[in-house]
Amino acid sequence: MEVPLLGGTANRGRVHRVGDTVRRPLRPTSGATHALLRHLEEVGFDGAPRVLGVDEAGREVLSYVPGQAVTAPAPAWGLTDEALRSVGRLLRRFHDAAAAFDPAPYHWSHPAPAPFDGGGIAHNDPNLDNVVFRDGRAVALIDFDLAGPGSPVWDVAAAARLWAPLRDPVDTADVRRGRELERTRILLDAYGLDDAGRAAFFRALRDSHSWMGEIVRDGAARGVPGFAEYWTPEAAARQERTVAWFADNADAIEKAVRSS
Structure with missing residues (x-):
């Protein structure tokens, strides 16, 4: 018996569990x-x-x-600081494990842009519904469709944007609202991001937001059902609010992520 699995955007409604396996559409990558x-x-x-x-x-x-996974409406256990720390530790373990992998022989869907396009492999979509938890602790990443060459800070910035979450607080309706910078620091410390990564964090954050927005926009324009459903006028407005919030809070973000 096939059981639909919730979450996801590009493959919404096309991912099923069959016993102890998951069946997903094949892609060029x-x-x-x-x-x-x-x-x-x-x-x-x-x-x-x-x-x-x-x-x-x-x-x-x-x-x-x-x-x-943390799917909407987000359960309380998925929004705790300890859950956030475990996401940081899991992401670090993934980057360490992938460090020796050579991506050169393969075709990837959306490699990170320069200067974040080298130095490792990025998951590229560490969204709340792409992290599996057990007993309130992040234990696995799923949905590697967007994975590709990318520096660790590129992934860490994406995780902060999604999990802290780093965006205009008006668009956060849960207990994380108002704690954006504090939770970003918690994530980076749990990951163990080095000084070079922290120095590059703000640019990676800003570029990651625009990069993902363009992927969704393009998917909606091409008629990909999940992207077309997501990319509403309100979603586009949220995108712009986030860009403005980054600009208004650049100094505060850079100060928050600095090593003590």
Whole structure:
């Protein structure tokens, strides 16, 4: 029996659980993603799905990672500072595990832009519904569709933007509102971001926001159902509010992320 899995945008309604496996549409970049996931398995990283093959319907088959993701409406346990710290630690373990992987032979969907396009592999979409938790602790990343060459700070900035969350507080309606900078510092400290990464953080944050916005905008224009459903006039307005909030709070953000 196939059970639809909630969350996601690009593949909304097209991802199903079958027993202990997940079935997802193949993409032109699936070969690259599978190579990365196999590398992670080879080095013993337990925080990602395993590649199991392709089914009779032509879908990729991945192992099902048991646990819970933070899907709307967000549960209280997913918004705690300890949950946030565990996201930072998981992201660091992923980057360390992927550090020896060579992305050069493969075609990736959306590599990070310069100067963040090298120095490692980025998940590129560490959204709340792409992190699996068990007992309130982040244990695995899922949905590697956007993964590709990218520096660690690029991923950390994306995680801060989504989890702190770094945006105009008017667009946050939960207990995180008003704690954007404090929670960003918690995430960076838990990850162990070095001084060079902290110095590059604000630019990575700003560029990551624009980069993801363009991916969603483009997907909506091409008629991708999940993107078209998401990219409403209000979503576009939120995007612009975030850009303005970054500009107004640049000094405060850079001060908050500095090493003590």
